[in-house]
Amino acid sequence: MTTVIAFIVIFGALVFFHEWGHFIFAKRAGILCREFAIGFGPKVFSHKKGETTYTIRLLPIGGFVRMAGEDPEMVEIKPGYRIGLLFDEANRVNKIILNNKEKFPNCRIVEVEQVDIEKDLFIKGYPEDEEEKLLTFPVSPTAVTIDKGVESQIAPIDRQFASKTLGQRAMAIFAGPMMNFVLAFVVFIIIALLQGVPTNDPKLGVITPDGAAKVAGLKQGDVVQSINGSEISSWADVVDIIRHSPNKKLDFTINRSNKEIEIPVTPIEKKVEGEKIGIIGVYSPVEKSPLQAISSGFKDTVFWTKQIFVMFEKLVTGQFSINMLSGPVGIYVSTDTVVKSGIYYLMKWGAILSINLGIMNLLPIPALDGGRLMFFAVEAVRGKPIDKQKEGMVHFIGFALLMLLMLVVTWNDIQRFFL
Incomplete structure (x- = not known):
């Protein structure tokens, strides 16, 4: 049970700080972040605060921050739709009800003629209480759509990921791996403060x-x-x-x-x-000196970064077999060994894993942060972004290959440790 708790805490911390890096710099750039998730798959826990829904999902194999504009917007309103509108104090639409309108008796029913909730923020249509009179309703930039009782905030173009400068987008992506290095640095400092240098x-x-x-x-x-x-x-x-x-x-x-x-x-x-x-x-x-601890934390971070790069070099040159890689199962078994050595060794193990996660995500592989940054580099050279559909296809293929690699590594771990 101690190993299970230690594994969950370490894994949760690594993923949390990685995604927190993406989240903080995306918010600083003004990007609407719809969801901050730890894990993938079905939701186990969900809590909405402000614009963002914070979730814990069933499969502990990563996490994500869902930014507006990264995926197709969830709600599409077309001409001819009958929708309900609720208004704020400035007489702007702040709620757009797509169905179950009877649950909102105070809403104004409108047949849509034209709608733009990304750029010019308006809805033009024929209200049921105004016969054959076409009216235009301004939409609040923080308005929400309500679909089957679920509220989703609209994303004006200036709140979407693609609308930001190349530097802002690159920083929002780079911040994830960066926070893994920062986390390792801080953990090494804490160890040095507690143990001494x-x-x-x-x-x-x-x-x-x-x-x-x-x-x-x-x-x-x-x-x-x-x-x-x-x-x-x-x-x-x-x-x-x-x-x-x-x-x-x-x-x-x-x-x-x-x-x-x-x-x-x-x-x-x-x-x-x-x-x-x-x-x-x-x-x-x-x-036991704060200055010595900071110096030691920096040296340890640099040392283990170099060691992990040496391992990657051996993997590329064939000196290191893919069968020697470890996935979640292998990391769990290693954590079990480290737990028996004491809290300081466990903290050090977590810091090393954090550096490893940061480096892995910076590799120029599609679907990873490094792959995204590679596309940004190409955009900087070309002066314009690569077609989103083509980039999305490359990332999809990269993600599929990564999942295949994870399955192979996990199966190798199971054979090595349990069969």
Whole structure:
């Protein structure tokens, strides 16, 4: 159960922050965001606030932000339709009732002659209470249509994705992967603040309760000045001497509270990868500093970004087999292993997965954010966008291939771990 909860929390956080990036920058650009969804498939939870419906869906394989203009508008009103109209205080249409008009006794019934709820925002028609008199009704830019009891806000052209500048559209798409890197950076900072950042000072860190250092009387915070008469200037010097001295007595000269003390310590022998080394049961020293934590968070983010790119390079060059890729099942099994190692390892695992998700989405593959950005790059060069139908077909094919790849990877995971 702990693994299930950890997996749900990590996956939910990765998807939430990714989609939140899209959502925030789309809203900043003035785009109408109809839905903010975690998961795909049937709705499990739904709550509407303002213009946006927030949903959790059944299949935990991603998420999306549904922006106006990205898909065909849900409601089409044609000449000849009989619709009901309700008005706001400025006498503009703020509700357009498509059916079940009897539930709105105060609405004004109109037979549509002409309608434009995207650009000029008007409805022209013949009201039932005005015989053969054609009237024009201005429509509020925040008006809603009501179809079978479901309200949907109209999307004037200036609220649609395609109406925004190339820079605004690109930023709304790029912001998703960007937030995955930001999330990883923040998590690495939190880990560094809580655990401390390793330093190279010759100062003893945490002493294990069953090690040679504890038996000899060494304490956390002792500063090592010399070992067997050899001057010590860094933690690396301490580690090097101890590793090469299994079962050999070492005379530590340490500074404790401005007092110089001599303490003999005999490292315990341990076999690591066939090599005999000495250990005394002391962790490396750490420093808990906000500036050090920020620096450490940045370095860790850069390091793991490079490591993931190295993995992709091996995949492309054939050094890394597709059978070694992991999908949701493989990630769940790995999460189960990490959970047993403690909360800090789990946080680090989540940060690494976040970087991986960010990089994956930036790959120039149709249906991914990187594929969208690639089309924007072509638009910037051509000076005009690519035909929406052609672009949509490319993204559809890309999505189908990605789903096929996910099925293959998931089946490989199931065979590897459960069969």
